[in-house]
Amino acid sequence: MQKFLAATAMLLISAATSLAGEFSFPSDAPVATVSIPDSWQPSETEYGVEATSDDGGTYISFDIAGDSDMDKVMTQVFDFLxxxxxxxxxxxxxxxxxxxxxxxxxxxxxxxxxxxxxxSIGVGIIGLSAEKIAIVTYWASVETEDRNMPEVGKILATVKPVN
Structure with a gap:
């Protein structure tokens, strides 16, 4: 996840982007928020939100899990891939x-x-609180990854727990 972490570092120095409004997820009991560009056509999933870059080369999703459903959500992530x-x-x-x-x-x-x-494939776990995590799923064509990485960094920069 070297490139995935590099995107995180890039977010600290990247310029503003045209982001969509914040997505609170999951919508039935929001635990976190993230902003994703409209061009990535973000959509709600059972446990969170997903999006694909406008060139179709990079996929990213954010799913919420806790002690009671972590195994189920992780299984779904790997089944999806x-x-x-x-x-x-x-x-x-x-x-x-x-x-x-x-x-x-x-x-x-x-x-x-x-x-x-x-x-390139990545699965990350963000500790939102003592009870909840966000699972980040990342999948990108090597051909388009470098082009989309700055936007991935900007998306990651917006992830935060709901207070």
């Missing part, structure tokens, strides 16, 4: 820990492939 033909290469797995917007952030990333070719 598998159902979309995303295959991580276990030999490339990298684990990292950092902070994101003052919150603990742990990530696992891989190189891999999908039906279109080489991809």
């Amino acid at each position: 598998s159902e979309n033909g995303v295959e991580p290469d276990p030999a490339t797995q990298k684990d990292s820990k950092d902070t994101l917007n003052g919150m603990p952030f742990e990530a696992i990333d891989w190189s891999g492939k999908d039906k279109d070719g080489p991809v």
Whole structure:
């Protein structure tokens, strides 16, 4: 998740972008908010929000989980990747820990492939509170990743818990 974490660093020096309004997620009992550009066509999911870059090369989602449903949500994340033909290469797995917007952030990333070719894959956990986490799923074509990384950083810069 080196590039994923690099996006986090880039957010600190990036210029403003045209972001959509904040998404509070999940909508039935909001725990966190994030802003995503309208061009990424963000949409609500069962546990959060997802979006794909306007060039179709980068996917990102944010899902909320707690003690009672963490296993279910994590299973859904990996099932989603598998159902979309995303295959991580276990030999490339990298684990990292950092902070994101003052919150603990742990990530696992891989190189891999999908039906279109080489991809970068990341699953991160943001500690929103003692009871809730946000699970970030990231999947990007190696071909378009560098182009979309600044926007990913800007999106990550907006993640915050609902007070």
